[in-house]
Amino acid sequence: MSVTVRAAAKLNLHLGVGAPREDGFHPLDTVYQAISLYDDVTVSEAPAGSADELVVTGSSHVDAAGVPTDATNIALRALAEVACGSAHAVQIAKQVPVAGGMAGGSADGAAALLAHDRLHDLRQPDDLLLAQAARLGSDVPFSLVGGTARGRGRGEVVEPIVDHGTWWWVVVPAAVGLSTPEVYRHFDRLHPDAPAQPAEPTELLAALATGEPVRLARALHNDLQEPAIDLRPELGDLIERGEAEGALRGMVSGSGPTCVFLCDSQEGSTEVLTALSASYDVVLTAVGPVAGAHLLG
Ligand code: ATP
Numbered sequence: 001m002s003v004t005v006r007a008a009a010k011l012n013l014h015l016g017v018g019a020p021r022e023d024g025f026h027p028l029d030t031v032y033q034a035i036s037l038y039d040d041v042t043v044s045e046a047p048a049g050s051a052d053e054l055v056v057t058g059s060s061h062v063d064a065a066g067v068p069t070d071a072t073n074i075a076l077r078a079l080a081e082v083a084c085g086s087a088h089a090v091q092i093a094k095q096v097p098v099a100g101g102m103a104g105g106s107a108d109g110a111a112a113l114l115a116h117d118r119l120h121d122l123r124q125p126d127d128l129l130l131a132q133a134a135r136l137g138s139d140v141p142f143s144l145v146g147g148t149a150r151g152r153g154r155g156e157v158v159e160p161i162v163d164h165g166t167w168w169w170v171v172v173p174a175a176v177g178l179s180t181p182e183v184y185r186h187f188d189r190l191h192p193d194a195p196a197q198p199a200e201p202t203e204l205l206a207a208l209a210t211g212e213p214v215r216l217a218r219a220l221h222n223d224l225q226e227p228a229i230d231l232r233p234e235l236g237d238l239i240e241r242g243e244a245e246g247a248l249r250g251m252v253s254g255s256g257p258t259c260v261f262l263c264d265s266q267e268g269s270t271e272v273l274t275a276l277s278a279s280y281d282v283v284l285t286a287v288g289p290v291a292g293a294h295l296l297g
Pocket residue numbers: 066067068072073074075092097098099100101102103104105106108109139177178180254255256
């Protein structure tokens with residue numbers, strides 16, 4: 001028997017970053033949105049006495065070779081946390097860009113936790129799964145919850161928020177990823193006097209409740225955009241180009257280097273996709289919000 005769980009990529013509609021805490025983590029006030037790019041994670045039991053096995057495949061735009069297949073893969077780390085020594089075979093079919101600032105690894109971790117729970121019919125309560133997820137990584141709880149949600153702490157304290165929109169995005173991944181810790185280190189260099197409290201998403205929350213794309217576009221905010229563009233200046237050119245082609249607003253997704261463009265409608269996103277495809281190898285469209293990790297079939 002096997003269980004397949006689908007988990008979505010995330011964007012940060014708002015990413016406020018404060019000065020590093022004593023434990024080294026940056027306090028965040030963020031608004032996540034799950035969008036329609038998915039990783040599918042299939043988990044089955046492996047024969048007793050064997051080791052965990054992992055196979056990773058990817059869509060044409062995904063660098064599956066950049067994903068570790070050893071015990072450091074977050075899906076296997078998730079199983080090591082919860083499986084009490086029994087072995088599993090895992091397949092990950094990736095659509096989410098690797099090291100792209102879209103939390104693909106976190107999606108796989110969340111999917112593995114849920115798949116293990118259902119494979120063994122444990123039916124653990126949500127708060128237990130969320131606590132397991134928070135131990136794996138800051139973005140993993142949101143990957144379970146999905147939709148549109150505010151994240152505080154390191155991002156792991158997640159609270160769903162009102163979102164009356166259907167938001168159309170164009171997504172432009174980069175061929176080479178950016179390291180999230182490197183982008184945070186560069187944020188610290190650029191902002192040695194960052195406030196302890198990260199910026200709050202007050203206007204963004206109001207915009208989400210109206211469902212109005214022009215208003216949301218104005219309220220998008222990412223404190224990691226400046227360090228990401230400083231490390232990769234071509235991201236700034238890409239954002240200008242997408243906005244010139246008709247997107248309401250472009251921004252770096254999380255720590256980058258994927259850039260995302262909010263459009264006024266599905267037709268608008270198709271037009272921006274067509275225009276950017278003339279110059280960029282991989283251009284995708286996606287819609288949000290979509291569900292958190294869930295069983296397929
Ligand atoms: P985030 O936005 O959460 O910081 P990201 O989207 O920038 O993350 P990921 O795709 O999650 O980046 O991967 C970051 C690194 O984690 C990869 O470079 C890879 O070495 C490692 N990794 C471990 N497990 C996975 C996985 N299942 N999928 C992708 N990367 C993984």
